[in-house]
Amino acid sequence: MAKAKEVVEKVDDAEIADSKSSIYEVGYIMVPSIPEENLGGEVTSFKDALLEKGVSFISDEYPKMLELAYEMSRSINNKKQKFSYGYFGWVKFETTTTSAKVIKEFLDKNEKLVRYLMIKTIRGNTMSTKRAYGKQDGFKRRPTTKSEESAPINEEVIDKEIDALVV
């Protein structure tokens, strides 16, 4: 009887976990061997696969070719391959915790991806819109004055000054 109660409680916990939905973001790097014209199709098939797993999209960014900061290796078809470039993109979606696990398994098996990162995030935009560092740092160059160049050069005066210095 006690065991039956435990089983019922476990099922309830699983249902609660399943009903709890969170917002996730998946950042991914696609293999650079995909031609630019086929990239759109690959992205839509990737998104369709996510939709099948019961996600509702919030926002995304189309992948862009990017030079990676370091060389990454990934075994594709039991062959280790190295990548220095990749298409980096991301999708933000809402889904349940159980389907998040399924998505993770799908991403692990996906051989079109060099690497991915799945994180919990918030619905709104997380990129800092205010970019004030350029102004605050004071890195901007001051315009050079042309007054020095416009002054006429008198050779005799310069020669005299040089002679005075030598003597």
Next chain:
Amino acid sequence: MKQDYFSSNNIKHIDYKDLELLRRFLTPSARMQSRRRTDVTSKNQRKLAVAIKRARFMGLLPYIAK
């Protein structure tokens, strides 16, 4: 008087894709700057560290630059 960059610019979430922002808190050799240098709160320093580590994992930032 210390001034937290994130609080003063009203940045609540530090995104790992915001490379321009993250680079601000790295040394020329791509190491994370200490809290003494960044002058941010310990809570934001932890968030910053997580964002930099995520960006490194995704190959957006280097682990070390020569």
